[in-house]
Amino acid sequence: MAALGVLDGANLNGGQKLAVKYFTVAFILFGAQILFGLLAGLQYLNPDFLFGVLDFSVNRMVHINALVVWLLFGFIGSVYWLLEDEAGSPVVGIKLGNLIFWIFTLAVAAVVVVYLVVQIGPGEKSSIWLINEGREYIEAPRWADIGIVVCVLVFFFNVVATFTKGRYTGIGGVLVLDLVALAGLYLAGMFYTPNISVDQFWWWWVIHLWVEATWEVMVGCLMAYALIKTLGVRRKIVETWLYIEVALMFGSGILGLGHHYFWIGTPEYWFTIGGFFSALEPIPLVAMVVHAVFDSGAHKMKNNNHPVLGWTIAHAFGNFFGAGVWGFMHTLPQINLFTHGTQWTPSHGHLAFFGAYATIVIAFFYLAMQKWRGNVWMSGNMAGDWKWKWSLALLHIGMIGMVMGMLVAGYQQSFIERAIEGSTWMGYFTAQAHPWFLQGMWWRQIFGWVFAAGYVLLAWDLLTIGKRETRPIAVLHGDASPATA
């Protein structure tokens, strides 16, 4: 192992070397997401800004696609990060994995360039194949869809072959099954139909079953690993709880799909299914709260990486407020009728994506930096530890501010546009011109800049944390023998 505090690839195993490549691209795409979000936000305030050059639709598309891809890259990177450690074997087919990383990255770049330069095509199938599919979140043209599937299959091969050669832990087993579902579901979005009801039915299979089911379980696996690593929680307990979480999340999440089937032409029985599973939604959160308190008694939060713990706690709160509180506020059909398709949705979406997913990927960035610098000390009294704290604070202040701005705008929209004006175009614009709405958009923009500042600080911190640190990683238990197994 190289000297402490020096960034050295020798500190990483094969999978981890590949992981940090994925993390790098993920972090850059996170920046792109923020940049294009800021541009789109500015267009709410000044509609002439970049009109006809980079229209709102283009900025918004890049904004949400960057989100999906940076989180996906973050997840893939995180899996490569823990793979050798979990399986107890070097990654099988790492060369192919490396090759695929470059192909995947180039494909993403090509898609973005086409989004920005070509933007739109004629109303023909060729546009869907080559330029953009025009379906929110899965706009990637069909050629890229196929490319994504191939890349994910290779990734899947790496994971399965490595676990098979080494050993299947509980985390490994759940991870593999979850990846099967994740990849399989993507296929549900890869077809064309003129029928918009059928289109949106399957589209929600991809979006909901990714975001509210398979991604949650993916994060459950990553969290389980991170808890073992940073808190030293025992594996048997962590894995039992992983199964409990899977049961609760899939049990409430899979048919929770029903709450997206209220208004797209699907039958009325989805009201019942959506309503029932919405009522179940808080149960996994309750489990999380009780278990976290129980654990705090058992482990007293002793840990060897403060930023990781900080972002894990942020994850718990973000998930609770973003998915829990913000979700439940407008999930019942009786009220969703007025909030569906207003600023309520992005208010909930921003907080939930950030709280449930971005936080965990950022935690893994820190886990990676710690080891990359030779397993350095990242507990109390770090040099320059104001940076991670302030970037965490700025990103949260920015996010909460944006979410509140959109909440006020959405609340007003559900009143004026929906309840009073009856959702006509006139009603839409009356609501959009209301002072509450406009002020909400201003606050959103201002806090967007705060969020961007947090990102810059996060970048600086990730590049410098642990630099010239001479203390080794904190020991979690009395015994200091290195990890075996």
Next chain:
Amino acid sequence: MIEPVAMANFFTVFFSAASVIVFGALYALLFAYARLHRRPRMMVLTYAAYLGLFAAVLTLAFAANLFSNGFWTLIVLLMLVGYLLAPHAIWYLCVGTHADGHDTGEGVTAETSPVKVYQQR
């Protein structure tokens, strides 16, 4: 099947729905804390939080016209009973899952544990 919320009840619906989750978490939190530190008197607070949850669910039910229909009434009852019992169930599960060679938090390592992790490999 559904009776859309009256405009006058918008705020009530949003606020009570948010309160359901917040009180639900508060109840779970206090419950777990009182159990962990064995403070029976805190249980009074815990059930006060549940009363808050109870009130929030009923407020939501009235404001969102949930009692106008048998199915939604059932959902309300389910929430009232389910949220009451859930923390109890989860607590027993915690105790149960940690029972085997439980790490007591006194810095004692579990000698039976096959996994001793002090740093990342």
Next chain:
Amino acid sequence: MSQTEALWWASESFWRKTAIWVTAGSFVALIFLTFDTMSQITAGTKRVPAYSVINHRVDYVFDEKRNFQVPVIGPEEPLFGQMLTEEQAAAMVSKGKLTVQAKNCMNCHTLLGNGAYYAPDLTKAWLDPAWGSKEVREQSMVEFLMNPQERLHNVLGRRMPNLKITEEEARATVAFLKWMSSIDTNGFPYNFKPLDQEN
């Protein structure tokens, strides 16, 4: 260890099995529901009418029994004055849908409430009173789609960009919008005030 055996409900293997059964059970239920829903939302059903519905007047009327507005198919009112066969109508709506996708409409507008929030919802665009009257609606829509950037849309100054939509694409898009307005969306959008189509 004997403790663990006693607590079967807290054991790893019990929860592994539970997780598998819960997941599998939910998924199987979802598959059944999907089959049933598919049969109800295929074009040509009660909830999602056949594409040739564009030959008829489509309205959105309050239904006492269901307690919200539902689409009502009225007398013959062919789009652009031309009666189409089922195949012709399907081809036209499909061309419209392709246009909607290729021009990325969904990243400003919402369709059935899903999409972006920078521009109005298109679910009932066909019925929106903003088009003035039923007589000028079709032509106004086509002209607007082909050349939207110079028109004043609203007091905010938000405009739709020129998306190089051809006349054929514009007409097909109108067909798609008319067909979409006939989908039974369980009363979404609520309390909508459609364009007056009575003569």
